Amino acid sequence: MSSLDPAIASRLKRDADGLVPAVVQDAESHDVLMVGWMDDEALHRTLTTGRGTFWSRSRQDYWVKGETSGNTQAVREVRLDCDGDTLLVIVDQTGPACHTGDRTCFDADQLL
Template sequence: MSGLDPAIAARLKRNPDGLVAAVAQQRGTGEVLMMAWMDDEALHRTLATRRGTYYSRSRQQYWIKGETSGHTQYVHEVRLDCDGDTILLVVDQEGAACHTGDHTCFDADVLLEAEG
């Protein structure tokens, strides 16, 4: 059972595994840092602590960004999109956001470059 406010929980549209996509964005620059999954409890923990807390599908457990790496996320804002199926976290990222050590998970593969 989650401590998430029932009014917030009622607005979430979860996938069949009970998860919602969560996108972390750098405060000030708008740079997209990473995407991870949250369930109701991960969202509750994030709202309560202002630390990016996610649910690992492979390990089937919660993880706090930076808990082992030191690359922490301080959460300034949490927003729910109009469909209720994506959460946006506006964060101050300390160190790398990506598990590869890159600042963002979206540095490696550019599929289409901007023109000009």
């Protein structure tokens, strides 16, 4: 278990797997870049290292954004929404945020 601040940990509403969605937003443009998942340990690592760290549901392991691609996220701040069930991670993004090479994961098909 991480050493996440108990005051924050008590406010987090996790899913059955102990995860909370983390919406990642560019600090300058305010564009939504991606959505990842964090448990207490991923959040603790993000807060202590200043690098976007997430839990991979498919690989069942932690990953740091840009660790292999070089497309890093320097975390400026992390906010908890009013319900405690979603995180907003505000970052300085270096390179594309999406694994497809796009700047954001939300540049694909517009539904409306």
